[in-house]
Amino acid sequence: MPHPTTATPPEKPRLRLGFIPLTDCAPLVIAFEKGYFAAEGLDVELCRETSWAAIRDKVGLGILDGAQMLASMPLASRLGIGGPRFDFVSGMVLDLNGNAITLSNELFQHLAAIDPHSARCPSAAAGALKQHLQVREASAAPLRLGIVYPCSTQSFELRYWLASAGIDPERDVELVVVPPPKMVTALSEGNIDGFCVGEPWNTLAVQQRLGHVVATKYQLWNNSPEKVFAVTKQWSHHHPNSHKAVLRALLRACQWLDKKENRRRAAKIISQAAYIALPEDTVALSLRGFSQRHHGEAPEEVADFHVFHRYCANFPWLSHIDWYISQMYRWQLLKTPIKLDDTARAIFKPDLYRQVAASLGIDSPQIDRKTEGNLPQKMLFSDSQQLGPNQFIDGKIIAVGGTLTYLEELPLPESELSALRLMNPQQASAHA
Amino acid sequence: MRALLIDLAPEDAKHLTTALARAGIECRSTKKDSDLYDELERWPPELIFARTGSSRRDVLEHVAHTRRDSPQTIISLFGRPSEGIARLAAELDISLYAISSLRDSLLQALIDIAISELHSHQQLHTEVAAAQFSSKQRLKTHEAITFIVDNFSLAPHQAEALLKKNAQRQNRSVEDIADQLLCTGAMG
Numbered sequence: 001m002p003h004p005t006t007a008t009p010p011e012k013p014r015l016r017l018g019f020i021p022l023t024d025c026a027p028l029v030i031a032f033e034k035g036y037f038a039a040e041g042l043d044v045e046l047c048r049e050t051s052w053a054a055i056r057d058k059v060g061l062g063i064l065d066g067a068q069m070l071a072s073m074p075l076a077s078r079l080g081i082g083g084p085r086f087d088f089v090s091g092m093v094l095d096l097n098g099n100a101i102t103l104s105n106e107l108f109q110h111l112a113a114i115d116p117h118s119a120r121c122p123s124a125a126a127g128a129l130k131q132h133l134q135v136r137e138a139s140a141a142p143l144r145l146g147i148v149y150p151c152s153t154q155s156f157e158l159r160y161w162l163a164s165a166g167i168d169p170e171r172d173v174e175l176v177v178v179p180p181p182k183m184v185t186a187l188s189e190g191n192i193d194g195f196c197v198g199e200p201w202n203t204l205a206v207q208q209r210l211g212h213v214v215a216t217k218y219q220l221w222n223n224s225p226e227k228v229f230a231v232t233k234q235w236s237h238h239h240p241n242s243h244k245a246v247l248r249a250l251l252r253a254c255q256w257l258d259k260k261e262n263r264r265r266a267a268k269i270i271s272q273a274a275y276i277a278l279p280e281d282t283v284a285l286s287l288r289g290f291s292q293r294h295h296g297e298a299p300e301e302v303a304d305f306h307v308f309h310r311y312c313a314n315f316p317w318l319s320h321i322d323w324y325i326s327q328m329y330r331w332q333l334l335k336t337p338i339k340l341d342d343t344a345r346a347i348f349k350p351d352l353y354r355q356v357a358a359s360l361g362i363d364s365p366q367i368d369r370k371t372e373g374n375l376p377q378k379m380l381f382s383d384s385q386q387l388g389p390n391q392f393i394d395g396k397i398i399a400v401g402g403t404l405t406y407l408e409e410l411p412l413p414e415s416e417l418s419a420l421r422l423m424n425p426q427q428a429s430a431h432a
Numbered sequence: 433m434r435a436l437l438i439d440l441a442p443e444d445a446k447h448l449t450t451a452l453a454r455a456g457i458e459c460r461s462t463k464k465d466s467d468l469y470d471e472l473e474r475w476p477p478e479l480i481f482a483r484t485g486s487s488r489r490d491v492l493e494h495v496a497h498t499r500r501d502s503p504q505t506i507i508s509l510f511g512r513p514s515e516g517i518a519r520l521a522a523e524l525d526i527s528l529y530a531i532s533s534l535r536d537s538l539l540q541a542l543i544d545i546a547i548s549e550l551h552s553h554q555q556l557h558t559e560v561a562a563a564q565f566s567s568k569q570r571l572k573t574h575e576a577i578t579f580i581v582d583n584f585s586l587a588p589h590q591a592e593a594l595l596k597k598n599a600q601r602q603n604r605s606v607e608d609i610a611d612q613l614l615c616t617g618a619m620g
Binding site (some may be wrong): 049050051052053054057058060062063081082083084085086148149150151176177178179181182191 | 467469484485486487488489490491492493494496497498504505506507508513517518521522527
């Protein structure tokens, strides 16, 4: 039995942590299987859940102590968007990238006929989809695209991709929620025309010759956050040592997972029946840095398809929360004015991360926000860490404190922008 | 008033339907994997009882999000966290959705009914199962004593003592030894 690495014992050693069977549940599974939780003096029970709503409610009601959550979920829950209000906090991002947009064979053939570059270039595919929608018969049923949760990262990525070609996700297509394990079946039965989901479901759809991947999350916004570990504010307050112990174990798991030589072993572990319950080779493909975009073709190498630790991946950047807030305003999921900085700071806890990382001898960024969309390639960031490439598909750059400026470029009601300026005078005056 | 039951265990759905019907609420259970978007459009309920762990919860959340007049997730009552909601989810794996015009006092009463009905049935089920098990064990011991009396010409009290002695020596239960004797004809 490994020795606890913490001098302060956890207030609550027996914990129940929730996860959804997706490839990026790996940090929780590896922390459990490799004994990192036990090394922190924690006796963890991993609870496999089948919906994000169950994860949200069970953590919120105290049935689970904490869980893997979509990066946008703690924000949506705090604002009461797409469900009840819960005060979730997160001290750590679990991974970057990992999602993709897959379209049915039939829809993809239409796009490829309009623009053959659709097979390789997400912008070309979005442009072709725009043209396809324009020439479709008005009487045809709207295209149905699947997402996994109303305010999910996938929902914002799909909307971003559609909007990059001038497609209105609210009016030009129909977005429907489908549980991740049922996405591929829904596609095969013709209930949806495409979806945006995490791995391994895109790979499975392509391997079963049901669809084609037209964009990866990496191509839409390089190295953007996907899952976080979240608990309630109250739980964190009452169990500070348990919280830090969990984060330390997860951070060690993320370090282990990021090593290329461990990815095959990780696939073997997480593909087991207790976790994802899919063939090891299906899970291994994206984990080993390959994207199977089209059936009958060799998988493409995408080294950063799943990033678990490098590029300061685990740091909870407030600028990431800023981006999700901006998208909630953009798609009118959020209409009331909020204090941007206070909201982001209430959810992401960079100082907590710094404490945990320091106890493991890991460098942390000393700033809480960074400009988003401005890095065409990776950059040396601190003594031992780099930042990964960071560009949006539409070339947008959002400076630190520039959320309001970004929103002003979008067709939002002036009354909403005025109210936001009033609530956030620092941002408004800085960009007046 | 109409209540839709989503992915509840058949026994739970049956008991809840009966209890709610007594209060004048019409209940309907969804079919497995039916299209919830379509179902909620065709038969709009005021209340939904969904299995907390159902994979269709996220679909339900989307409907609640996009159609503001449809039932919304209920987490708190009377402006504060509800113990009943937490018990409903933790002990019975049920989540409640209701339209916004329903009063909290009504929802509290519904939660109380659901908990008492399903909890008492689950409790009864557990108690009956335990009693049946115990009864089977007793029967088995009795059969083993009869077997010893018939085959080894011992008195019933001697047969019982023999079983106990063997159980003690092997650090096993009397029922276990009785089971082995009936299966193999030997006690060790």
